Structure formats: structure tokens, C-alpha cells
Amino acid sequence: MREALFYDKLEGGRVHCTLCALDCRIRSGGRGACGVRVNHEGTLYTLVDDRVVARHIDPIEKKPLFHFLPDHTSYSIGTVGCNFRCLHCQNFSISQEPRLGARAAKGREPAVVCPSLEDLQAAVPGQWVTPAGLVEDALATGCRSIAYTYNEPTIFYELALDTARLARDAGLANVFVTNGAITAAPLERIAPVLDAANIDLKxxxxxxxxxxxxxxxAPVLDSIHRYHRLGIWIEVTTLVVPGYNDAEDQLRALAGFLSDLDPDIPWHVTRFHPTYRLRDRPATPVETLRRAREIGREAGLRFVYTGNVPGEDGENTCCPACGAELIRRFGLGVRWNRLDGGRCPKCRTEIPGVFDR
Ligand code: SF4
Incomplete structure (x- = not known):
């Protein structure tokens, strides 16, 4: 059982977790909002430093990251738990597992008055892993990066940090797929070994x-600025949900924020499909995504992509200077890539991102 990083001890056995913007004050015996950090007698522990519940080899385009070593496979891991409660979470069965699991168990099992730390950790679903084992697997499967994804990587920070450091030594890149709620100090600590992030701006x-x-x-907006300032390559995703964020003024505000920060940040506007607590809403009309893309470009963003709609022009990369098509995609796959050392082969404009140069 591992003591958590980034917390302060308070009076009366309480603790204050400072890892993410949720800023939890946790009484002894309690858990943080993420469900995987527990206060045991005045010390904060992580329950997910040694187990993953999901482990797959994904195309990097799935994160989505389109300007980060295109067309490579990323060894992707996630645990249970999340600090957000998104009504439209596509991975709710793992992200909300601590909460859903507790609710399901209520009334069916005799109450455990004071479970030990070992019992608490044993109840967390997942396969036992070590950072060294994850890096070894990633190398053996030919991946070029490790992606910390599926749920919010901040809440399994200790596992991510140790793995990322070993991965960097082994020549692998590290990628976060995140909701952006990490606070400054932990981000600054992991930044030297974090190469890229896709951040949700919802x-x-x-x-x-x-x-x-x-x-x-507000903390998400601050965090996007911080990632950018630290030199981590970022791309931003907005899942466009009908009736939630698909109004023109919403989309203009989102695009304007990104464009003011850096017009070279790729913005992914992706299609929503009914899920979890939003099963009553329709899927996003493709026309709405096309309009969102136009709005992004009108705001000055140079790379705006539509997602979850295979076959749309909006998933291809074009040179912002001469318009030449540089990368043709279909869904999560790259059909071809004409970049020449990260430059447009026609007009030699350098394309922002991380490419084999
Ligand atoms: S990491 Fe978990 S316990 Fe810590 S502040 Fe965030 S939600 Fe709360």
C-alpha cells in the first residue's frame, strides 16, 4: 500500500489532497471524490498504484492526437475511478466504478465497520502491474508511447509518474488523455517526462x-495554459453534445479561448453518441460538427478536426499555407502521410507538432 503524493495532514486526522482541483478534505476512514484515495488514520493512500483495469494497444489517433508521431501504436492503460462525474462519460463503467460498485454492494453485504487498507485495495478491480512490467510490455509490443487514458490519469498519478520515468529512460514517449484538472505542482513534477496531452474542454x-x-x-482553463507553458504538446477535444455545448456562441467561446492561447493547437470537435446518463439525447448531427469546424477556423485555429465521423474531410491534415493535403485519415487509421520531415512537401511550411524530422 503506497502513501499518496501531494497532500497535507490536517487536525483531527483529516487530510487535504492537493493533487487535483477537486481539493478534497477527507476525514479519517473517508475517500476523495475520485474514490481511489483513502485517508487511513490520518495518512492518505492511493488504492491504484499497482493495478490497471484496462490495457490495450491503440493507434495514437484514438486519443486523439493527430500531430504527435502520427500512425504509431500507443500502449494504453487506465484504472478505475475519476475526479469528474460526466453525465456523458463513455467509460463510466470504469471511471465511476468506485461509486457504482459501492452503491451496488449496499444492502447486499454485511457492513464492514473498519476495513483494513489491504481489504480496500483488494476490492479494487484490475490486474496487478508494476511500472517496469508496463514498460517492458510496451516495448515488446512495438509501441512508441505509453498513454495514460480511459479514466483520468491524475488520479493514478503515482503509477503514471513512476511508469513515465522508466518509459522515458527506455526511449518511449508518454501521453496523458486528461480532463485537465491536475494542479500546478504535480503537473510540473511530471512535465519533464510528459511529451503530449489531449485535454478535454467540455x-x-x-x-x-x-x-x-x-x-x-476555471481550473481546466488554467491547466491548459500551464501544459502549454511547460512545453508539453497539447491538442484539445470538445465532445459536441446537442443542447449542451452546440450553440454557436458556445463554440465561438471555446475556439476563441484556444486561438488566443495558440492558433496552432489542434482542436478536435467530436461526435456524441447517447450514453450513460444522456441516453435520451440524439447523436450530434454531422452538420453541427462541420459548422463547429468552420467556427474554429473563423476564430483563427489552423487545425480543426471532426471526430467520430469516419470519411469526413475534417479528419485530414492540410497545410495551412498552401492547402496541400498532408495526412489522409479514415477513422482511427492513417491512409497516407506525405509530411517530409514535419514539413509540407509542396511549400516547405513547417507543421506544428511532434513529427519524425
Ligand atoms: S485526486 Fe481525488 S482525493 Fe485528491 S483532490 Fe482530486 S478527487 Fe480529491
Whole structure:
């Protein structure tokens, strides 16, 4: 059982976790909002430092990262738990597992008055892993990076940090797929070994963001700035949900924020399909995504991609200077890549991102 990083001890056995913007104060015997950090007698422990519940080899395009070593496979891992409560979570069975599992067990099993730390950790689903074993597997399967994904990687920070350091030594890149709620100090600590991140920006209206995710918007915006300032390659994804963030002013606000920060940040506007607690909403009309792409480009963004709609022009990369098509994609696959050392072969414009140069 591993003591957590980034927390302070308070009076009366309480602790204050400072790892993410949820900023939990946790009484002895309690857990943080993520469900996987537990206060045991005044010390905060992580329950997910040695187990993953999902492990797959994915194309990097699935994260999505389109300007980060295109067409490579990424060894992708995730645990249970999340600090957000998104009503439209596509991975809710693992992200909300600590909460859903506890609810399902309630009333069926005799109450455990004071479970030991070992019992708590044993109840966490997943395969036992070590950072060295993960890196070894990633290398053996020919992956070029490790992606910390599926649930929020901040909440399995200790496992991610140790693995990322070993991965970097072994020549692998490290990628976060994140909701952006990590605080400054942990991000600064992992930044030297973190190569890229796809950050979700779900809404630009604070009240709507809180309603849909259970978390505040402002720390996410701060975090996007921080990732960028630290020199980590970032791409941003907005899942466009009908009736939630598909209004023109919403999309303009999102695009304007990114464009003001850096017009070279790729923005992915992706299609929503009914899921979890939003099964009553329709899938996003393709026309809405096309309009969102136009809005992004009108705001000055040079790379705006539509996602979850295979076959759309919006998933290809074009040179912002001469318009030449540089990377043709279909869904999560790359059909061809004409980049020449990261440059347009026609007009020699350098394309922002991380490419084999
Ligand atoms: S990681 Fe975030 S949600 Fe989890 S205990 Fe810490 S502050 Fe709370």
C-alpha cells in the first residue's frame, strides 16, 4: 500500500489532497471524490498504484492526437475511478466504478465497520502491474508511447509518474488523455517526462460545465495554459453534445479561448453518441460538427478536426499555407502521410507538432 503524493495532514486526522482541483478534505476512514484515495488514520493512500483495469494497444489517433508521431501504436492503460462525474462519460463503467460498485454492494453485504487498507485495495478491480512490467510490455509490443487514458490519469498519478520515468529512460514517449484538472505542482513534477496531452474542454459556460461534469471550469482553463507553458504538446477535444455545448456562441467561446492561447493547437470537435446518463439525447448531427469546424477556423485555429465521423474531410491534415493535403485519415487509421520531415512537401511550411524530422 503506497502513501499518496501531494497532500497535507490536517487536525483531527483529516487530510487535504492537493493533487487535483477537486481539493478534497477527507476525514479519517473517508475517500476523495475520485474514490481511489483513502485517508487511513490520518495518512492518505492511493488504492491504484499497482493495478490497471484496462490495457490495450491503440493507434495514437484514438486519443486523439493527430500531430504527435502520427500512425504509431500507443500502449494504453487506465484504472478505475475519476475526479469528474460526466453525465456523458463513455467509460463510466470504469471511471465511476468506485461509486457504482459501492452503491451496488449496499444492502447486499454485511457492513464492514473498519476495513483494513489491504481489504480496500483488494476490492479494487484490475490486474496487478508494476511500472517496469508496463514498460517492458510496451516495448515488446512495438509501441512508441505509453498513454495514460480511459479514466483520468491524475488520479493514478503515482503509477503514471513512476511508469513515465522508466518509459522515458527506455526511449518511449508518454501521453496523458486528461480532463485537465491536475494542479500546478504535480503537473510540473511530471512535465519533464510528459511529451503530449489531449485535454478535454467540455464547455465554456461555468454553470453548464459544473452541471455536466461535477467540476469547475476555471481550473481546466488554467491547466491548459500551464501544459502549454511547460512545453508539453497539447491538442484539445470538445465532445459536441446537442443542447449542451452546440450553440454557436458556445463554440465561438471555446475556439476563441484556444486561438488566443495558440492558433496552432489542434482542436478536435467530436461526435456524441447517447450514453450513460444522456441516453435520451440524439447523436450530434454531422452538420453541427462541420459548422463547429468552420467556427474554429473563423476564430483563427489552423487545425480543426471532426471526430467520430469516419470519411469526413475534417479528419485530414492540410497545410495551412498552401492547402496541400498532408495526412489522409479514415477513422482511427492513417491512409497516407506525405509530411517530409514535419514539413509540407509542396511549400516547405513547417507543421506544428511532434513529427519524425
Ligand atoms: S485526486 Fe482530486 S478527487 Fe481525488 S482525493 Fe485528491 S483532490 Fe480529491
Amino acid at each position: 464547455n465554456f459556460d461555468p454553470a453548464a460545465h459544473q452541471r455536466m461534469t461535477g467540476a469547475a471550469l
